[in-house]
Amino acid sequence: MTDPVSRPSLSWRGAARPAAPAYAALDLGTNNCRLLIAMPTAQGFRVVDSFSRVVRLGEGLAASGRLSQAAMDRTLNALHVCVDRIGRRRLRGLRAIATEACRRAENGRSFLRRVEHETGLAIEMISTRExxxxxxxxxxxxLRTAPGSGQSRALLFDIGGGSTEIAWVRLDKRSRPELIGYRSLPLGVVTLAEQFGDDAFTEAGYTSMVRFVCDQLRSFEALHCIGREVAAGRVRLIGTSGTVTTLASIALELPRYRRSAVDGIALPSSSALQAAGALRRMGRSGMEAHSCIGPDRARLVLPGCAIFEAIHRRWPCDAVMVADRGLRDGMLLRMMRDRSAQLPMPPFPIPSLSVAAGMVPSA
Incomplete structure (x- = not known):
């Protein structure tokens, strides 16, 4: 255990000189530890530093109900790196959050206390609603609505490691999107990968994953009657996760991942489903060798594809908007807005790219 006397100090607290106009957001998830440091701009913010590491904090959690010692040690190592990066800057604000793995684990709160003791970093465990x-x-x-689009609703999904968040949203071009309802499914790419194991790489196992997730969505559909709005063409489907950005990368045949190529594009659902099929044909070894996936993520890709396919099967929108942004972005925007009044929204339309339905890599 690290000597508490030598733990890093976070220089944003009580800084002696005026703070730079920068903010830091840290997201500790089931599979990844991510840090983003950014400065506000008229369009939102500009990233000045970032860090992401696969820590597998939730590894084995579904079976044991606890965070393992090895997983906690890996995560602490990554958090020490984050604290070091945070400590190099004088910030106006910092927020750090933990999600499903810490919520679900019997020892989740005690682990966060240990993190604060050893690093000085206070991590808040947030609710599924937040x-x-x-x-x-x-x-x-x-999600700004285009004049004459007829889209008055959005269905947003965020496929995580330990859970999948579904948000049903009201759109209005005169105001910010409004959350109508949400559902947190207690399944994500890590939990499905552990539940289905090597079967996830077989056609039968993949089909079972899709069916399993579909069943989990039935009650949310019954409550909000989303299918009726989808059939009328009034719903925009938007996904924010590594799954949808990977599907977009495969559909676009990118030699390596580029955020600028995928964030904000309208990907035809047919292209996304064909990309999922291409990934299944690659197999695990093919995904491990693929520059947009790699060995750390290969076992998690098909569970994510199954979750996406289940969402599309339940609510078959023509296209999915791809968002390479997540909880850190939300925290940063919130901190900046709360600190300096309303941040202006970018003017409509957001630059986007519609992908031709046939653009998928050959198997």
């Missing part, structure tokens, strides 16, 4: 709200906050600039 998780959905932060995802919506991050995607709000992409």
């Amino acid at each position: 998780e959905a709200e932060l995802a919506l906050e991050s995607c709000a600039p992409l």
Whole structure:
């Protein structure tokens, strides 16, 4: 255990000289530890530093109900890196959150106390509702309604490691998107990967995953009658997760991932489903070798595709808007807005790219 006397100090607290106009947001999830440091701009913010590491905090959690010692040690190592990066800057604000793994684990709160003791970083365990709200906050600039589009609703999904957040949203071009209802499914790419194991790479196992997730969505559909709005063409489907950005990368045949190429594009659902099929044909070894996936994520991709396919099967929109933004973006925008009044929304339309339905890589 790190000597508490030598733990890093976070220089944004009580800084002796005026703080730089920068903010930091840290998201500790089931699979990843992510940090974003940014400065506000007229369009939102400009990233000045970022860090992401696969820590697998929720590894084995579904079976044991607890965070393992190895997972906590890996995560602490990553958090020490984050604290070091935070400590190099004088910030106006910092927020750090933990999500499903810490919510679900018996020792989740005690682990966060240990984190604060060893690093000085206070991490807040947020509710599933706030998780959905932060995802919506991050995607709000992409949800401005186009004049004459007829879209008055959005269905936003965020596929995480331990849970999947579904948000049903009211759109109005005169105001910010409004959350009508939300559902947090207690399943994500890590939990499905552990539940289905190697079967996830078989056609039968993949079909079972899709059916399993579909069943989890039935009650949300019964409550909000979303299918009726989808059939009338009034719903915009938007996804924010590694799953949808990976599907977009495969559909666009990118040699390596580029955020600027996928964030904000309208990806035809047919292209997304064909990309999922291409990934299934690659198999695990093919995904491990793919520059947009790699060995750390290969076992998680098909569970994510199954969740997306289940969402599309339940609510078959013609296209999915791809958002490479998440909880950190939502936290940053919230902190900046609360600190310096309303941040202006980008003017409509957001630059986007519609992908031809046939653009998928060959198997």
